[in-house]
Each structure stands twice: as C-alpha cells, then as structure tokens.
Amino acid sequence: MARFELHxxxxxxxxxxxxxxxxxxxxxxxxxxxxxxxDMRGLWNQCMPYVQKGAPREQPSQGCCDMIKNTDLSCACxxxxxxxxxxxxxxxxxxxxxxxxxxxxxxxxxxxxxVP
Numbered sequence: 488m489a490r491f492e493l494h495x496x497x498x499x500x501x502x503x504x505x506x507x508x509x510x511x512x513x514x515x516x517x518x519x520x521x522x523x524x525x526d527m528r529g530l531w532n533q534c535m536p537y538v539q540k541g542a543p544r545e546q547p548s549q550g551c552c553d554m555i556k557n558t559d560l561s562c563a564c565x566x567x568x569x570x571x572x573x574x575x576x577x578x579x580x581x582x583x584x585x586x587x588x589x590x591x592x593x594x595x596x597x598x599x600x601x602v603p
Contacts, residue, residue, distance in 0.1 A: 523566065525558030538580040540573075552587035560589055560597075567598035 534551040536542060547555075577600040584591050595602040 523559050523562035525563070526554060527558075527563070530554040530558055530563075534583060537583050538575050540576050542576060542579060544579055544582055547583045547587060551583065555584055555587040555589045558589070560584055560591055561595065564591070564595065564597035569599060572598040572600065 530551075533554045534547060537545065537547045537551060577597065580597075581591055581602055591597060591602045593602055
C-alpha cells in the first residue's frame, strides 16, 4: 500500500511532482489517481530520479518531461501527502516541472510547500 501512495505522489512533482500519513492519505491517493489528469504511476517511474531527496539537480529525461507535460500538476499538488513530500526535494520538483514546460505557479501550495 505504501508503494501505491508513492506512485500517486509523483504527480506532484513534481514533483514533480507533487508526489504523495495514514488511512486518510490512501483515500487522497486514490482520488488523485482518479481525478487528476495524467499517468501518475508513469510520472513517478520516469521522474523520481530527478526529484527525490539527495538527487542532484540535472536536466530530466525526455520520458520524464513527456509525463509532466501530460499531468495536471496543480491537481496532483492538492493530493500530495506529507509522507511523500518528505521524500521529495521540492526545489528540484519545481525546477523539473519548469524545465519540462509545465511550471508550477509562484505562490502555489503543493502539499506543505509553497512554490517560490
């Protein structure tokens, strides 16, 4: 179940992605998967190497960018759990989203993080 939550979170990135400390989060994760545009699992798989804590800031892959371009990141941010947010470098997530052409708006709330 924790693995499923992590897949949902990547949408945030976005981490990106905004991506996703208990039963309440499971419900939010399911809601994100059902209501947010984009392939949350694909986003997690393609982009996690660029947005996880400890990852160097580097240009994301084309596969990651393709996922980000097709994801409603503001929706994903609304469903980002504290548990998942702790695993992400939110500054890198903002960088990756912008680099890929789907930037997060200044002042936007993504989980507990405010986009500078």
